[in-house]
Amino acid sequence: MMRRRDKINLQLDAVFYINAIRGIYSLSFKQLASMLKIPESTLCRYANMEVLPSAKAAADIVKALRPMADIRNVVSRLIKVNSNYIDLSSIVLNPTVLKLYERHILEVFSGLRVTRVLTAAVDGIPLAMAASYALNAGLTIAKQYMDAGFEQHYEATYMADSPPRKVSLYIPRLLLTKEDSVIIVDDIVRSGRTVDALLSIIRQAGASLVGASILVAASRDVVKTVKNRINGATLDVIYTIE
Numbered sequence: 001m002m003r004r005r006d007k008i009n010l011q012l013d014a015v016f017y018i019n020a021i022r023g024i025y026s027l028s029f030k031q032l033a034s035m036l037k038i039p040e041s042t043l044c045r046y047a048n049m050e051v052l053p054s055a056k057a058a059a060d061i062v063k064a065l066r067p068m069a070d071i072r073n074v075v076s077r078l079i080k081v082n083s084n085y086i087d088l089s090s091i092v093l094n095p096t097v098l099k100l101y102e103r104h105i106l107e108v109f110s111g112l113r114v115t116r117v118l119t120a121a122v123d124g125i126p127l128a129m130a131a132s133y134a135l136n137a138g139l140t141i142a143k144q145y146m147d148a149g150f151e152q153h154y155e156a157t158y159m160a161d162s163p164p165r166k167v168s169l170y171i172p173r174l175l176l177t178k179e180d181s182v183i184i185v186d187d188i189v190r191s192g193r194t195v196d197a198l199l200s201i202i203r204q205a206g207a208s209l210v211g212a213s214i215l216v217a218a219s220r221d222v223v224k225t226v227k228n229r230i231n232g233a234t235l236d237v238i239y240t241i242e
Contacts, residue, residue, distance in 0.1 A: 002055055007055050008052075010055060010058045010059060010062065011052040011053055011055070011058045012052075013058065013062050014046065014052075014053050014057070014058035014059075014061040014062050015046055015047065015049055015052070015053075016099070017062055017065040017066065017069055018032065018047050018061065018065070019047055019096070020069055020096045020099070020100065021068050021069060022047070023096055024068075024069070024074055024078070024096065025068065025077070029043055029044050029047070035064070036060075036061060036065075038057075038061075046061075069100055071097075071101055071104040074091075074097055075091055075215065075216070075239040078091050078094075078097070079091065079216065079239060086188055086216060086218075086241070088123070088187055088188065088215065088216065091215070092123065092127060092187055092215075093126065098126060098129075098130045099130075101127060101130050101131070101134075101215075102131070102133060102134040103134070104236075104238070105130070105131045105134045105135065105213060105236075106135065108211075108213065108234065109135060109183060109210065109211065109213075109234065109236075112181075112210050112211070112234070113210070114137045114181055114182070114210050115137050115138060115179070115181050115182070116137055116138045116139075116140055116181065116182045116183075116207070117131045117132040117135065117137050117139050117140070117183055117185055118140050118141075118142065118171075118176070118183070118184050118185070118198055118201075118202070119139075119140075119142070119184070119185045119186060119198075120141070120142045120169055120186065120194050120198060121142065121144065123187045123188070124185055124186050124187045125141060127185050127186075127187055127213075127215060128141070128185040131183065131213060135183075137183075138175075138180075140171055140176050141171075142169040142170065142171050142197070142198060143170055143171075144168060144170070145170065146170045147170070147172050149172075150172035150173070150174060150175075152172070152173040153170040153171060153173060154170065154171045154173060154176065154201045154204045154205060155170050155201075156168070156169050156198070156201050156204075157197070158193040158194065158196060159193065160193070161190070161191065167197075169194075169197050169198070169201065171201055171205075173205070176201065176202070176205040177206075177207065178205060178207055179207075180207040180208070181207070181208045181210050182202055182207050182208065182209055182210060183209075183210050183211050183212060183213060183234075184198050184202075184211075184213070185212070185214075186212070186213075186214050186215070187215045187216065188215065188216045188218065189214045189216070189217050189218065189222055189226060190218040190222065191218075191222060191225075192222050192225040192226050192229065195212065195226055195229060195230075196229060199230070209230060209231075209233045210234060211230065211233045211234030212226065212230055212233065212234075213236040213238075214226065214236065214237045214238065215238050215239065216239045216240075217237050217239070217241065218241055219240070219241060220240055223235075223240055
């Protein structure tokens with residue numbers, strides 16, 4: 001028999017997926033009700049939490065909608081790519097998608113000791129915050145300036161492409177130590193140079209690298225580059241541009 005807590009979690013999952021899929025895929029209650037073979041009025045009551053679905057109904061809803069809510073499918077649907085620009089705003093600024101990313105991160109890094117999530121300012125911050133929350137780990141952000149409140153910093157420099165320039169990243173030494181087990185989170189990896197800089201900082205701190213989560217990789221070649229750099233740690237790449 002299902003425990004009460006497990007039943008409630010399943011019912012709440014069903015409600016979450018109903019609302020997530022409606023928003024992401026722009027479906028009306030009528031369209032979604034038809035997909036799920038549930039009366040539209042009943043589906044509305046579920047979505048508004050006027051009543052929770054039974055355990056069986058909840059399990060059927062989750063089974064039907066979970067594939068559509070897979071973060072890979074969601075990113076594939078929402079990403080906007082043209083020859084000069086990759087637009088992730090409808091992903092990284094969408095609270096529902098960030099919740100799906102939390103679930104994804106928890107699955108990928110489940111069972112691994114993670115004490116620190118590391119990212120570079122600024123675009124990767126929403127994803128890194130979601131990962132930090134999911135793993136109950138501290139969040140450290142590498143910035144292009146030294147924080148005035150700290151005396152000592154780690155520093156790594158790399159060449160950026162657009163426009164061509166040297167970029168230095170800084171992290172206060174107190175925010176990353178040899179006791180930390182770290183995952184790197186990045187929204188877009190185009191060349192791997194930012195990841196290299198973050199890896200340099202991890203080495204300076206003497207911390208351990210657990211893995212890296214990349215939302216979008218610009219090519220298969222850059223995935224190979226990052227995989228070689230992280231030397232056997234877990235690599236999570238959600239979407240690769242062909």
